[in-house]
Amino acid sequence: ETVLTQSPATLSVSPGERVTLSCRASQNIEIYLGWYQQKPGQAPRLLISDASRRAPGIPPRFSGSGSGTDFTLTISSLEPEDFAVYYCQQRRNWPPLTFGGGTKVEIK
Amino acid sequence: EVQLLESGGGLVQPGGSLRLSCAASGFTFSGYAMSWVRQAPGKGLEWVAAISGSGGIIFYTDSVKGRFTISRENSKNTLYMQLDSLGAEDTALYYCAKGTNVDHPYFFDYWGQGTLVTVSS
Numbered sequence: 112e113t114v115l116t117q118s119p120a121t122l123s124v125s126p127g128e129r130v131t132l133s134c135r136a137s138q139n140i141e142i143y144l145g146w147y148q149q150k151p152g153q154a155p156r157l158l159i160s161d162a163s164r165r166a167p168g169i170p171p172r173f174s175g176s177g178s179g180t181d182f183t184l185t186i187s188s189l190e191p192e193d194f195a196v197y198y199c200q201q202r203r204n205w206p207p208l209t210f211g212g213g214t215k216v217e218i219k
Numbered sequence: 220e221v222q223l224l225e226s227g228g229g230l231v232q233p234g235g236s237l238r239l240s241c242a243a244s245g246f247t248f249s250g251y252a253m254s255w256v257r258q259a260p261g262k263g264l265e266w267v268a269a270i271s272g273s274g275g276i277i278f279y280t281d282s283v284k285g286r287f288t289i290s291r292e293n294s295k296n297t298l299y300m301q302l303d304s305l306g307a308e309d310t311a312l313y314y315c316a317k318g319t320n321v322d323h324p325y326f327f328d329y330w331g332q333g334t335l336v337t338v339s340s
Contacts, residue, residue: 145326147264154314154330155264166328198264202325206278208254208266 113138113204115211117197123219130186132214134199139179143203146175146184149213150195158197159184186216194218221245221329223315228334235305239334241298241315246329249273249293252318254327255300257311257336267313268300272321282308305338312336 114137124130134144142162147155157166159175162182172187186193199211227239239255254269268279268289277289288301298315312333318324 143325147327149264154332155327156330157326157328160319160326200264200266200326202323205323206266206269207280208269208324210264210266213263 112207113140113201113209115144115199115201115209117199117211117214119214120212121215121217123217124189125219126189126191128189130189130193130216132184132197132216134177134182134184134211136180136182136201138204140201140203142178143201144175144177144182145200145202146173147198147200148193148195149198155198189216221317223317223329223331225313225315225331225334228313228336230337230339231305232340233306233338235338237302237305237336239300239302239313239315239336241331243296243298243315243317246317248291248296250321252276252320252322252324253291253298254316254318254324255289255298256314256316256327256330257309258314258333259311262311265311269318269324270298271323276322302336305336307338309336310338 116135118133146159149155163175196213222244224242255267270289286304290299314333315331316327317329319326
């Protein structure tokens with residue numbers, strides 16, 4: 112099973128700041144990583160697929176990068192609606208499809 | 220507009236059973252793999268099971284193999300999952316999620332709002 116480790120667990124930031132979230136895979140997953148955003152009481156929303164492909168309707172302030180075992184989700188300038196939990200997910204080595212433990216982005 | 224509407228959750232005793240349903244609309248249901256993903260209270264996301272668009276390819280996470288059965292009825296645009304031999308560790312919000320590929324889910328571009336399964340005596 113491919114384990115995904117997200118860091119940090121919690122990030123306290125102010126609106127307008129640049130945010131970088133990390134996801135590290137326990138084995139090579141090439142580019143086959145996605146990112147989701149989940150707000151309280153809501154279902155997850157797909158932001159990025161295959162490391163860097165933004166899903167339809169996702170603002171350009173969200174960008175993804177990385178390959179192999181190290182991946183990054185960057186929010187260029189945090190908007191108030193971006194405070195949420197972010198999860199990564201891999202599709203290279205499955206079953207099982209696996210998710211990271213999540214990073215909570217909270218207001219400083 | 221894509222919509223996924225889950226139902227069938229509830230309170231069940233340990234060892235009991237439930238059948239979850241997910242009614243899909245707004246897309247060609249048979250053209251996409253579907254999955255169930257669960258989230259225990261206050262915890263992260265866990266993929267549970269996947270089924271291809273035709274229903275011919277099925278995968279489960281190890282912890283539910285032999286206890287859960289995923290299926291689909293394309294004529295009714297509905298996804299199902301039979302949950303048997305339930306334990307406390309199965310308590311979670313169960314999401315129905317649409318995959319981005321016909322045979323394998325890959326990623327999940329649409330999610331339902333979830334149906335809550337609580338296993339307790």
